[in-house]
Amino acid sequence: MHRVALRAGAWASGVTLGLGGLIVLGSRNLAHFDAALVAYTFAILFATFGLTYRYVVWLQRPPTRLYWRRGWQAFLSRGLHPRRFLRGVGRFTSDIVMNRFIFRRDRLRGVAHLCIMWGTLLAAAITFPLVFGWLHFAPVPGDLTQYRVVVFGFPTFAFPSASLFGFILFHGLVWASFLVIIGVMLAMRRRMRDGGAASLQRFAEDFLPLFLLFAVSVTGLMLTVSYTWLKGRGYDFIAVLHAITVIATFLWLPFGKLFHIFQRPAQLGVGLYKDLGHDGPHAACRRCGAAFTSLAHVNDLIGVTRELGYDYGVDDPRIEHYQWICPPCRRATLALAQSRAWADVRGGVTLVAASPDATAPLSPTPRHANPGRGEGPLGVEDATNFHP
Amino acid sequence: MPVPTDLHFYIDPARCIGCNACVQGCSECESHKGQSMIQLDFIDTLRSPQTVPVVCMHCDSPTCAEVCPADAIKRTEDGVVLSARKPRCIACNNCVLACPFGVPKMNTDMGLMMKCDLCYDRTSVGKKPMCASVCPSQALFYGTREEIERLRPRSTPVSTFQFGRQTITTRVRMMVPREAPPHLSALDGLRDPGIGHEVSDDVFATHARWEE
Numbered sequence: 001m002h003r004v005a006l007r008a009g010a011w012a013s014g015v016t017l018g019l020g021g022l023i024v025l026g027s028r029n030l031a032h033f034d035a036a037l038v039a040y041t042f043a044i045l046f047a048t049f050g051l052t053y054r055y056v057v058w059l060q061r062p063p064t065r066l067y068w069r070r071g072w073q074a075f076l077s078r079g080l081h082p083r084r085f086l087r088g089v090g091r092f093t094s095d096i097v098m099n100r101f102i103f104r105r106d107r108l109r110g111v112a113h114l115c116i117m118w119g120t121l122l123a124a125a126i127t128f129p130l131v132f133g134w135l136h137f138a139p140v141p142g143d144l145t146q147y148r149v150v151v152f153g154f155p156t157f158a159f160p161s162a163s164l165f166g167f168i169l170f171h172g173l174v175w176a177s178f179l180v181i182i183g184v185m186l187a188m189r190r191r192m193r194d195g196g197a198a199s200l201q202r203f204a205e206d207f208l209p210l211f212l213l214f215a216v217s218v219t220g221l222m223l224t225v226s227y228t229w230l231k232g233r234g235y236d237f238i239a240v241l242h243a244i245t246v247i248a249t250f251l252w253l254p255f256g257k258l259f260h261i262f263q264r265p266a267q268l269g270v271g272l273y274k275d276l277g278h279d280g281p282h283a284a285c286r287r288c289g290a291a292f293t294s295l296a297h298v299n300d301l302i303g304v305t306r307e308l309g310y311d312y313g314v315d316d317p318r319i320e321h322y323q324w325i326c327p328p329c330r331r332a333t334l335a336l337a338q339s340r341a342w343a344d345v346r347g348g349v350t351l352v353a354a355s356p357d358a359t360a361p362l363s364p365t366p367r368h369a370n371p372g373r374g375e376g377p378l379g380v381e382d383a384t385n386f387h388p
Numbered sequence: 389m390p391v392p393t394d395l396h397f398y399i400d401p402a403r404c405i406g407c408n409a410c411v412q413g414c415s416e417c418e419s420h421k422g423q424s425m426i427q428l429d430f431i432d433t434l435r436s437p438q439t440v441p442v443v444c445m446h447c448d449s450p451t452c453a454e455v456c457p458a459d460a461i462k463r464t465e466d467g468v469v470l471s472a473r474k475p476r477c478i479a480c481n482n483c484v485l486a487c488p489f490g491v492p493k494m495n496t497d498m499g500l501m502m503k504c505d506l507c508y509d510r511t512s513v514g515k516k517p518m519c520a521s522v523c524p525s526q527a528l529f530y531g532t533r534e535e536i537e538r539l540r541p542r543s544t545p546v547s548t549f550q551f552g553r554q555t556i557t558t559r560v561r562m563m564v565p566r567e568a569p570p571h572l573s574a575l576d577g578l579r580d581p582g583i584g585h586e587v588s589d590d591v592f593a594t595h596a597r598w599e600e
Contacts, residue, residue: 195419273480310454330490331491332582363431376424387481
């Protein structure tokens with residue numbers, strides 16, 4: 001653990017210092033850095049340290065480390081063939097950009113997540129560069145109706161400040177707040193009405209992030225209300241309140257549910273690993289003979305379970321390891337072991353003789369008693385008993 | 389509210405009649421509406437009517453949770469291993485392949501592992517799990533130790549299972565003969581075919597005696 005902590009600490013320090021360096025660089029030696037936002041900057045730097053530390057610790061877990069390595073190996077070994085590249089883009093768009101897998105879980109949940117995700121991403125895309133001094137707006141000399149966007153100290157395009165484009169751009173955080181508030185309301189509705197969610201949800205894990213996002217969005221909107229319609233009344237107080245909510249969210253970011261933002265891309269590595277598993281050699285169950293996963297996955301899992309302290313090794317040379325038994329056969333063998341225990345007590349003769357052929361499968365693959373989707377198998381992987 | 393410590397789940401595959409009531413009952417659970425977490429299998433469709441109902445055994449040291457790269461499977465303080473947390477699960481199949489009991493299911497479309505969570509929405513408020521409340525043969529039973537001992541005087545529950553060299557202890561217990569060893573080894577059944585109903589056994593044994 002000590003070595004893990006040291007490595008994580010080193011990575012976290014390096015990434016945080018790197019971000020600090022980029023802030024100095026991007027704001028041109030802090031020339032465009034807004035000193036009023038310094039508290040936000042330090043909160044983000046703290047969050048960066050915490051997130052990197054947790055991410056590196058997470059990657060040290062044997063199964064995570066293995067998937068990380070295998071994901072990259074799969075990506076690099078296959079190269080950027082156009083068809084595979086397009087499939088990767090499609091997977092990224094479907095899973096990450098559009099959250100389609102969440103919509104399949106529950107439509108309301110999907111809408112809520114999409115609103116919250118794009119609201120927070122939009123807010124981060126606006127806020128971070130502004131806080132770091134990487135982005136600022138400068139009036140165009142000689143034409144005070146125009147603003148020029150300066151990114152990382154480099155002047156880019158100019159636009160009329162009183163235009164519709166300017167209105168939309170300057171109120172970007174307002175639109176982001178609307179999205180987040182809609183998402184939070186839908187999520188809260190589900191959490192308060194759904195009996196299943198009610199039994200499993202925890203305050204710190206499930207409600208706190210919603211409260212924090214709601215507080216950030218509402219206090220942010222109050223700032224706009226104050227300077228737009230109330231002549232700035234209460235602005236200082238609301239600004240402090242908003243800063244507290246934002247900073248609290250950043251400080252909490254590495255410890256709670258929102259860490260999944262940084263875990264989720266691992267799904268793409270899993271997709272690559274599954275593709276490789278489909279195309280590569282398969283592992284056959286040593287009871288029924290059916291292919292149930294990729295050979296690589298079985299070998300990887302044997303290694304991971306061993307590393308975790310499990311020993312599912314079997315002395316029978318025909319089996320070698322319990323990992324070589326497919327899931328349906330595992331379910332059957334325990335019931336058969338119970339039957340054997342009763343037979344040992346009551347007596348009786350086995351009706352079916354074992355095959356004399358030493359290489360023949362010991363038994364056929366057990367089948368779902370109810371093969372209807374959702375009842376027996378939940379998906380194609382269950383239905384085909386193939387889990388690449 | 390934690391699951392009461394005196395209530396336990398007892399599973400007795402030998403009593404299963406394959407009626408599918410548990411499958412239907414399970415799919416009515418609120419935490420996974422319309423989808424059954426019960427694994428109900430025919431062991432050998434051609435040669436045996438034997439069926440096996442499998443619920444999560446809720447291991448004390450769950451292999452599924454340990455091999456999860458996303459840290460998505462959590463065990464509650466009262467010993468219930470919950471289904472994968474939705475924000476974290478990356479549908480890698482590690483848990484499906486690592487569980488020695490063959491319990492987890494993979495919902496491919498949703499990109500989500502789903503499994504029995506002991507109807508935590510019910511058991512945590514003192515109710516029975518759906519499957520145990522509808523099982524007509526009591527192959528799936530939820531109650532106190534005294535109740536099960538009164539109902540099955542010839543059986544005893546075991547919660548220790550052997551998979552090769554690995555010993556796994558569980559919250560859910562399996563009923564075995566009183567004379568059986570205090571743990572059940574899965575490998576004992578590895579080479580056995582589905583034996584069907586014990587009546588058939590007896591008939592065969594009687595027939596064999598006649599031949600003698």
